[in-house]
Amino acid sequence: xxxxxxxxxxxxxxxxxxxxxxxxxxxxxxxxxxxxxxxxxxxxxxxxxxxxxxxxxxxxxxxxxxxxxxxxxxxxxxxxxxxxxxxxxxxxxxxxxxxxxxxxxxxxxxxxxxxxxxxxxxxxxxxxxxxxxxxxxxxxxxxxxxxxxxxxxxxxxxxxxxxxxxxxxxxxxxxxxxxxxxxxxxxxxxxxxxxxxxxxxxxxxxxxxxxxxxxxxxxxxxxxxxxxxxxxxxxxxxxxxxxxxxxxxxxxxxxxxxxxxxxxxxxxxxxxxxxxxxxxxxxxxxxxxxxxxxxxxxxxxxxxxxxxxxxxxxxxxxxxxxxxxxxxxxxxxxxxxxxxxxxxxxxxxxxxxxxxxxxxxxx
Amino acid sequence: xxxxxxxxxxxxxxxxxxxxxxxxxxxxxxxxxxxxxxxxxxxxxxxxxxxxxxxxxxxxxxxxxxxxxxxxxxxxxxxxxxxxxxxxxxxxxxxxxxxxxxxxxxxxxxxxxxxxxxxxxxxxxxxxxxxxxxxxxxxxxxxxxxxxxxxxxxxxxxxxxxxxxxxxxxxxxxxxxxxxxxxxxxxxxxxxxxxxxxxxxxxxxxxxxxxxxx
Numbered sequence: 001x002x003x004x005x006x007x008x009x010x011x012x013x014x015x016x017x018x019x020x021x022x023x024x025x026x027x028x029x030x031x032x033x034x035x036x037x038x039x040x041x042x043x044x045x046x047x048x049x050x051x052x053x054x055x056x057x058x059x060x061x062x063x064x065x066x067x068x069x070x071x072x073x074x075x076x077x078x079x080x081x082x083x084x085x086x087x088x089x090x091x092x093x094x095x096x097x098x099x100x101x102x103x104x105x106x107x108x109x110x111x112x113x114x115x116x117x118x119x120x121x122x123x124x125x126x127x128x129x130x131x132x133x134x135x136x137x138x139x140x141x142x143x144x145x146x147x148x149x150x151x152x153x154x155x156x157x158x159x160x161x162x163x164x165x166x167x168x169x170x171x172x173x174x175x176x177x178x179x180x181x182x183x184x185x186x187x188x189x190x191x192x193x194x195x196x197x198x199x200x201x202x203x204x205x206x207x208x209x210x211x212x213x214x215x216x217x218x219x220x221x222x223x224x225x226x227x228x229x230x231x232x233x234x235x236x237x238x239x240x241x242x243x244x245x246x247x248x249x250x251x252x253x254x255x256x257x258x259x260x261x262x263x264x265x266x267x268x269x270x271x272x273x274x275x276x277x278x279x280x281x282x283x284x285x286x287x288x289x290x291x292x293x294x295x296x297x298x299x300x301x302x303x304x305x306x307x308x309x310x311x312x313x314x315x316x317x318x319x320x321x322x323x324x325x326x327x328x329x330x331x332x333x334x335x336x337x338x339x340x341x342x343x344x345x346x347x348x349x350x351x352x353x354x355x356x357x358x359x360x361x362x363x
Numbered sequence: 364x365x366x367x368x369x370x371x372x373x374x375x376x377x378x379x380x381x382x383x384x385x386x387x388x389x390x391x392x393x394x395x396x397x398x399x400x401x402x403x404x405x406x407x408x409x410x411x412x413x414x415x416x417x418x419x420x421x422x423x424x425x426x427x428x429x430x431x432x433x434x435x436x437x438x439x440x441x442x443x444x445x446x447x448x449x450x451x452x453x454x455x456x457x458x459x460x461x462x463x464x465x466x467x468x469x470x471x472x473x474x475x476x477x478x479x480x481x482x483x484x485x486x487x488x489x490x491x492x493x494x495x496x497x498x499x500x501x502x503x504x505x506x507x508x509x510x511x512x513x514x515x516x517x518x519x520x521x522x523x524x525x526x527x528x529x530x531x532x533x534x535x536x537x538x539x540x541x542x543x544x545x546x547x548x549x550x551x552x553x554x555x556x557x558x559x560x561x562x563x564x565x566x567x568x569x570x571x572x573x574x575x576x577x
Contacts, residue, residue: 141565143563144473144477145474146475146545148541148542149471175471244516244520245503280505281504315473315504326473
């Protein structure tokens with residue numbers, strides 16, 4: 001091991017110890033019930049709970065072995081189980097924001113002064129305190145700038161004001177996140193054509209809750225590759241050292257039906273056969289080997305059959321040197337059904353480069 | 364305050380170049396070819412001896428302190444990835460620094476992420492000619508104030524060979540419209556005079572100032 005890798009390993013080991021990374025080997029289904037956690041997390045947490053079940057901590061020295069040590073609050077951590085409810089669009093979403101912004105006639109792109117939308121969970125309930133953050137590609141320069149995030153109010157409504165001088169847009173990407181909670185980030189690259197100075201989104205952004213893994217080995221040798229198994233049977237080979245944000249100890253996932261609501265990034269793309277959301281979002285540094293992916297062959301694919309693997313572009317997803325844009329649903333490799341037909345296995349050399357959303361589609 | 368327009372002092376930089384400085388620059392370029400300058404530590408190694416061994420700048424300028432172009436940049440403090448204090452004085456005193464490029468970054472800013480390889484490329488190309496680059500990380504990807512570990516992660520992630528610091532109180536937010544990120548500030552390293560402050564990375568503007576000052 002090189003000296004620089006040894007130093008980073010020591011720093012990461014300290015960070016993982018502080019985050020209280022645990023091994024969870026219980027094969028029970030996620031109950032959505034947290035144990036008693038400790039302390040406070042960042043942002044709006046979904047709180048600590050009482051009861052039984054597995055839990056894990058996120059953040060500094062919290063929730064080791066029991067409960068959700070994230071955020072503040074009381075009660076169980078809600079994993080958004082149950083039947084989604086009809087959306088009840090807050091009135092504020094469609095109200096014209098008070099602005100005297102007049103489109104710049106010299107703007108060859110779209111003149112956008114405000115962005116207003118709302119954030120909900122899978123059931124359709126508002127997620128107050130979540131952040132909506134936009135990055136704008138300016139017209140005609142193509143320069144990319146990012147706007148400070150806006151918080152969602154009690155109804156989940158957010159308003160982003162685009163600073164004067166930077167309102168002539170070629171494109172805008174919006175990221176939604178509730179930090180300090182096991183909710184997957186959402187990225188949407190939306191169509192701004194004809195948007196006008198004030199853009200309002202009638203459809204909400206959905207922040208899906210994720211589940212703890214079924215099995216996640218203790219950090220141990222953080223340079224050692226190991227397999228994390230999620231409750232849906234998804235397996236990923238990972239190295240804790242390669243997590244850019246030390247997210248190994250908090251890694252969670254949720255299998256999401258592609259027909260669920262709020263999957264804005266799938267618009268205009270082939271619908272995947274299955275997909276998973278991850279939290280926390282992280283970028284996986286290039287390591288010594290591939291971050292292989294395996295999942296149960298639940299679609300009855302034939303042995304040897306090939307599927308395309310997809311990922312959602314996040315803050316930084318790079319595949320073979322190509323940057324996957326935020327909000328882009330892009331292929332990053334292929335996987336093949338095993339000889340016994342039980343699993344679908346990523347092909348040699350195929351590596352998951354970031355933890356945002358993952359999907360596959362049979363050819 | 365919107366500071367998206369550039370205010371430069373390029374013409375002043377051009378006036379400042381003397382015959383001796385031009386010879387120095389030519390010598391540095393020659394050395395660049397020989398030494399393959401690439402890292403912050405190597406910058407001094409590729410500078411001419413008369414620059415490295417010459418009189419050091421020791422008294423940080425204290426007159427005309429301000430936040431606008433033409434004013435002197437205050438000796439701001441940050442924290443290194445190792446948790447140690449880092450002051451702008453370090454860049455001022457570094458032998459050979461003629462032009463400083465101070466950039467803000469945050470973990471949630473994809474524009475900042477895209478910018479990093481370009482900053483490293485500028486460092487690789489111009490460190491031996493006197494360009495000093497520094498990135499100040501002010502928030503992580505979850506919008507929390509940056510801690511030294513964030514600076515460390517940032518430096519490692521992008522393999523940056525110039526200083527990366529944590530700006531937890533976000534002191535640099537006082538110098539530009541902090542509703543937008545990143546900020547790119549160019550500073551005359553010999554006087555600590557602010558040359559320009561922009562939001563977003565404008566390669567053409569940056570190179571124009573570099574060409575004028577180095």
